[in-house]
Amino acid sequence: MTHSTSPKRGVLDVWLVSLMFLLLGAGIVLYGRRDWLPPLASRHGAGIDDMLRYLLFTTGSLLFVAFTALSWLVWAGGRRHVVTQRVAAARTEVVVSLLLGMLMAAVAEGGVLAIGMPVWKEYFEAAAPPDAVQIDVTAQQFFWNVRYPGADGVFGRVRNELVDEASNPVGLDSADARGADDIYLVNQFIVPVDRPVHIRLHSKDMIHSFFLPHLRVKQDVIPGMTPEITFVPTKEGTYELACAELCGLGHYRMQGIFKVVAQRDYERALREEASK
């Protein structure tokens, strides 16, 4: 065939490219199979981790197969002198494509429906049980205002007009007696282990996002909306709260401390705060 001016076919290139794809396929699997997630500390988080592990496993395996195939195709095709398989029959093309397309759909939709959706539903649809710890959080540039309802179990009324950044950051209405025993903290949370925590979120200014990596909790807080979340911490420890939505130049340091402790310690801590 007349290929005088076509680019030369280097043997070395074929070797290198083919080897590269082979190594990439293996590398992906080796790198990906390490345990990357922050240690888990919540009940619904186990479901999220199952979802992630399922995806890591399926996509990792499929990528390994695909990269090996790619490597082989380059290897074989780079050494071939005549085309051996010009066009597949139209039927073959359709069957092969649809089969693999459906396989992927099964992997993807199957994951969503079988593993993902139940967790999603549990997380969003379960009403907060009556014994849940109630916390009211107001995010602002660049910290978290944290309120507990105090002994009466009811939050005092707040009004935006009353906000004074120095003396009354959340705008607590002193005319409302129920607010008198509210406990107010900044960037500090303390909750008992193995009891549902119900958090109501507000934002004063920008969009923030309440992200507890170890508890697999993330909820955007859009001003004007008051999303509520419920989850159950399952492991005692001190965890970090991060902001996961760009909210300004201090976004990267909008840190909170989220302590999960035994029920007794939790009660004592709240009593101490209340007496302050």
Add this chain to the structure above:
Amino acid sequence: MSHSDSFIRKYIFSTDHKIIGIQYILTGLAMALVGGTLAGLIRLQLGWPGLQWPLLGKLMPVGMPSGVMTPEFYMALVTMHGTIMVFFFMSFVLVSGFGNYVVPLQIGARDMAFPLLNMLSYWIGLLGAIVILLSFFVQGGAAAAGWTAYPPLSAVASAMPGSALGQTLWLLAMALFIASFTMSGLNIVATVLSLRAPGMSMMRMPLTVWSYFISAIMGLLAFPPLTAAAIMLLFDRHFDTSFFLPSGLIVAGKLLPNHGGSPLLWQHLFWFLGHPEVYVLILPALGIALDMLPVFSRKPVFGYRLSVYCLMIVAVLSMIVWGHHMFVSGMSPFSGEYFSISTMLITVPMTIIGVNMLGSLWGARITLATPMLFALGIIALFGVGGFGGLFLGNATADMQLHDTYFVVGHFHLMIGGVTLLGTFAGIYYWFPKMFGRQMSEALGKAHFWLTFLPFFTVFFMQHFVGLQGAPRRYYAFTTYEYLNRTHGQNVVISLVAFLLMAGQLVFALNFIWSLVAGRASERNPWHATTLEWETSSPPPHGNFVEIPTVHRWAYEYSVAGEALDYTPQTVPARQVAVTA
């Protein structure tokens, strides 16, 4: 063309689609240099947070006083990097640049349907690029609210320094860009519909043309909502409206007078554009890859018809999945379920496109020329990036991964990487057509190795930084104890990113050197079948001395019994049998 054409009419204010295409490409490459430099600064900060760089401090006394980057400057860098890369690099070079240059040639047209509109589109686009660059120099600096510009951050001038004049200029630049991009898209649609050469039926068009055609239609459908949103945001900023601002906002201790708006509305409008936009960028790259594989495999593309249908299905589905960017925004959990399921449906056509790429290598005779290397790289990035999409489109998994570096890794592989490799493949492949000279293969291959492997490494690793819980748009990861373990990874990522950037010098060298001193190219250097190779290189004004007549599809390689292993689309059936 008449000789009285002045240089200015011919090369500057030209209505010739080829000149306009090259103008777009060169402008976009210049913008890439800016966007890439910004990425370098970002990586400098993330690799060595808070370190002092006295020399940079002298160059940028405001952003890096005494050589240490300020958080507000970091955010401006990230925002401008994203904006420039998506709108003023990729959209310019890959979509408008090659779209302009290649589409009319490949369908056998003399020019675009509306040449004057085409020229206007370039100049308005250029104006947008200039405005975005100038915004660095205004009071408060460039916009810093992210390329997604979510209000209230982007709506309230006192929210952060970049939200002052910088954000207004950002919106202005976007408006100019959208106007320009719309004209250019309209032109492509009209050209493909009305100016195809005799015999060039739709189902004989190369997949490149199909991908540009479909991507242009998507652009036309998706941009209007963002245009409206941008205007509404300008009104919120300057005329005290409250489209995106709710009641009771308290910024920096001051209660704002706004009433009844919704920041969530912006997210819907933005992503109704934003998601299709990523396909507007990626489809042309896929089309180019699907067309390059046959040229260097010497066999027809696998599953031509299926690919066409899949491109269409992707386009339709992409308009109804925008909510997967908002799973944790607080929208109804039922919407989350819907958007998960619809997003996962896209895997079907996307997988088929991937399978068709692999199928095109089956039983092939492969030549690893530079454009082919980049096309193979596209397959790899598309595979890994696509699988990353399975994580993010799944609402349950996305709860943990949303707004972390997993997302950054994912979208860079797709709209950063597939498109980048597509751009390079296109440049190496069509350079002889544009300038009549061949680029150096040796340098081209070196460039491939210095691009593909570092790019893959950087963004593959970022997925795992995200799995460890590192949020994106963070100035530093030093505040958090649980992120300490990502520090070493960030150093590695930064070092490899610098290698990647240095590798682009090889490309710059090759490009400029080949432009002046490259080996003269023959008319059809790759022995390809499509129409652009049937005319001289570079083609004359009007493209073809005589409009060609098309007799077959674009993939007639290795027809049995023929001496030549390629049969151009213009060869009549009575000379060489038509095989599809």
